Amino acid sequence: MLVQVGENDSVAPPAAAWDAAAKADHFTEVRNYPVDHFDVYDGSWQEQVFADQLEFLARHLNPGPRPRHASLHRKLASS
Structure with missing residues (x-):
């Protein structure tokens, strides 16, 4: 969870x-x-707040390379 805090916030x-x-x-x-x-x-x-939000989302939601499941790998290798 990303929490962005205005240190001088008079509302929240x-x-x-x-x-x-x-x-x-x-x-x-x-x-x-x-x-x-x-x-x-x-x-x-x-701009800074948006950039920080986008960086956070990219870091946490980017699926990146998926590791192959070991049992699937063995099954494919034996075929």
């Missing part, structure tokens, strides 16, 4: 996001940004 308190991330333990990646809540809606911070 950063502490609540950090607490939620801590409860998810090692399943969580936290990215902190020195911004307020609405600073990410346009401009360079929006």
Whole structure:
């Protein structure tokens, strides 16, 4: 889970996001940004937040090479 936190957020308190991330333990990646809540809606911070989201998704959703299942490999080899 990616948690993106505006350290100066006056709408969604950063502490609540950090607490939620801590409860998810090692399943969580936290990215902190020195911004307020609405600073990410346009401009360079929006670009950074989107870039971080895309990098996270590419890293976790990219299937990459799939290992061959050992029993399937043996079955094909004996055919």
